[in-house]
Amino acid sequence: MNKRQALLIGLxxxxxxxxxxxxxxxxxxxGSGTEATLxxxxxxxxxxxxxxxxxxxxxxxxxDVWFTQSLDHYGRMKGKAxxxxxxxxxxxxxxxxxxxxxxxxxxxxxxxxxxxxVGLIPPKTDGKYKREDVSDPSFSRWRLEGGKxxxxxxxxxxxxxxxxxxxxxxx
Numbered sequence: 001m002n003k004r005q006a007l008l009i010g011l012x013x014x015x016x017x018x019x020x021x022x023x024x025x026x027x028x029x030x031g032s033g034t035e036a037t038l039x040x041x042x043x044x045x046x047x048x049x050x051x052x053x054x055x056x057x058x059x060x061x062x063x064d065v066w067f068t069q070s071l072d073h074y075g076r077m078k079g080k081a082x083x084x085x086x087x088x089x090x091x092x093x094x095x096x097x098x099x100x101x102x103x104x105x106x107x108x109x110x111x112x113x114x115x116x117x118v119g120l121i122p123p124k125t126d127g128k129y130k131r132e133d134v135s136d137p138s139f140s141r142w143r144l145e146g147g148k149x150x151x152x153x154x155x156x157x158x159x160x161x162x163x164x165x166x167x168x169x170x171x
Contacts, residue, residue: 032147035103035142038111041097041142041149049096054088062145069135095120095129101137104170110143110152111120112168117156139164 030076032081040051041060058080067087068077077086096120119133135156141164143150155161167169 033144035105038142038149039100042100046096046098049091052092054091057091060151062150065152067154069156071160096137102170104168110141112170113140114170115140115163137161
């Protein structure tokens with residue numbers, strides 16, 4: 001065996017453990033609990049809304065979701081059934097744009113997301129909607145269930161969103 005072969009064999013022996021570890025890293029980085037998968041889930045939620053697919057929107061929420069467009073101290077809009085009743089008309093008759101402004105992965109495994117929400121009211125004329133309702137900031141919280149990110153809290157009420165952002169250190 002010449003020096004070059006010995007060097008290559010030695011280098012391969014030293015690098016093999018690192019090579020295995022390096023190849024395992026991307027799999028972990030692509031896991032379901034990453035910011036990238038959360039951002040994709042948010043994008044998929046927006047697409048489902050814009051297809052006017054109520055069931056797909058509800059599928060991305062937890063059973064105990066609290067999804068509200070206003071301050072709701074009494075929790076009237078808690079749970080999927082209440083959300084469906086309150087927002088089915090909106091999903092079927094409006095379009096939505098969610099612009100992610102900030103994401104914070106929380107120590108408990110949940111994630112907090114600051115959004116700019118734009119409710120788009122048809123009909124469209126010359127490529128423009130009849131009306132655009134902007135809620136900035138809006139705030140949401142997500143958690144992993146069944147290996148997928150699920151929405152468990154949302155508000156587009158500015159004051160409430162700002163309070164929740166402060167609680168989560170996202171000012």
